[in-house]
Amino acid sequence: MAIAKARYAKTGTTAIAGVTHAAWGFKPTAIQESGGAGIPGRKASLVTSYDLTVSLFGEDLLALLAQVGKTKANITIGYADGAGVLKKCVLKNVVFTDVIRAGDIPRRDEGGKVASFGILGHGCWLSTDTVALMRVVSGDG
Amino acid sequence: MAAGERIFAVKSVNALLAATHIGLEPSTKVVVDPGAAGFPGPADFVVTQFDLAVTVYGEDEAELMALVAAAAADVTVAVFGAAGAAETWTISDVYFDEAPSEMAVPAGDAGGRVPVFAVRGHVQAWEAADTFANKLSAA
Numbered sequence: 503m504a505i506a507k508a509r510y511a512k513t514g515t516t517a518i519a520g521v522t523h524a525a526w527g528f529k530p531t532a533i534q535e536s537g538g539a540g541i542p543g544r545k546a547s548l549v550t551s552y553d554l555t556v557s558l559f560g561e562d563l564l565a566l567l568a569q570v571g572k573t574k575a576n577i578t579i580g581y582a583d584g585a586g587v588l589k590k591c592v593l594k595n596v597v598f599t600d601v602i603r604a605g606d607i608p609r610r611d612e613g614g615k616v617a618s619f620g621i622l623g624h625g626c627w628l629s630t631d632t633v634a635l636m637r638v639v640s641g642d643g
Numbered sequence: 644m645a646a647g648e649r650i651f652a653v654k655s656v657n658a659l660l661a662a663t664h665i666g667l668e669p670s671t672k673v674v675v676d677p678g679a680a681g682f683p684g685p686a687d688f689v690v691t692q693f694d695l696a697v698t699v700y701g702e703d704e705a706e707l708m709a710l711v712a713a714a715a716a717d718v719t720v721a722v723f724g725a726a727g728a729a730e731t732w733t734i735s736d737v738y739f740d741e742a743p744s745e746m747a748v749p750a751g752d753a754g755g756r757v758p759v760f761a762v763r764g765h766v767q768a769w770e771a772a773d774t775f776a777n778k779l780s781a782a
Binding site: 628 | 649651663665666668670685686700722723776779
């Protein structure tokens with residue numbers, strides 16, 4: 503079922519103030535074998551590593567910046583799916599490392615929507631981890 | 644609602660008469676431990692450096708240039724916070740060392756909003772245990 507809208511984000515069990523939305527993704531690193539001379543196309547490809555990225559966006563810049571550089575922690579993102587069913591996704595051992603949107607604090611005559619600020623983190627893996635262990639989706643009663 | 648949540652607009656910057664707004668550019672340096680052979684992903688990420696650049700925009704070039712090369716000091720920004728409540732942001736130990744714009748003087752028939760000038764500085768005096776949370780606060 504599609505994901506419809508974000509409800510909250512937590513580090514451990516503590517809510518991160520002002521979060522409006524979030525994103526996560528696994529970026530695979532693959533190595534390709536082109537094959538020998540005369541092979542007309544790619545012979546094989548193998549995924550050797552993943553990068554789990556987690557982005558949080560929100561209206562509270564201080565709350566987001568306070569996450570950057572902290573000890574790794576599980577991040578829980580609560581959301582409602584397309585049918586309105588409440589779900590949560592636990593992303594394992596995340597360290598927030600980068601600020602992806604800080605920007606201007608606007609002039610008073612500018613108008614428009616309140617800015618969403620953003621930070622980016624990465625999951626830290628153990629040798630026994632898998633994609634399924636790093637991202638666990640369950641109901642959120 | 645917590646201070647720092649929902650910033651609507653800048654009310655004032657320090658005691659500057661003609662400052663209009665600010666820009667914040669936090670950035671980091673990160674060291675990645677890729678893990679041993681066979682690891683399914685990076686084993687660790689460590690933030691080793693923080694930088695917080697602050698740009699102050701305003702209509703008075705001389706007023707802003709007076710900040711450049713002055714001793715590092717806190718920048719105090721009054722903002723309209725949640726529901727219009729007055730909040731104060733403090734950015735610690737800022738030393739202004741850049742003037743990225745020129746003061747534009749428009750032609751009489753150009754129209755538009757009065758041009759603004761900008762100076763840019765960086766938070767300094769980072770101690771070993773500091774993070775962004777130690778250099779930026781709201782009340």
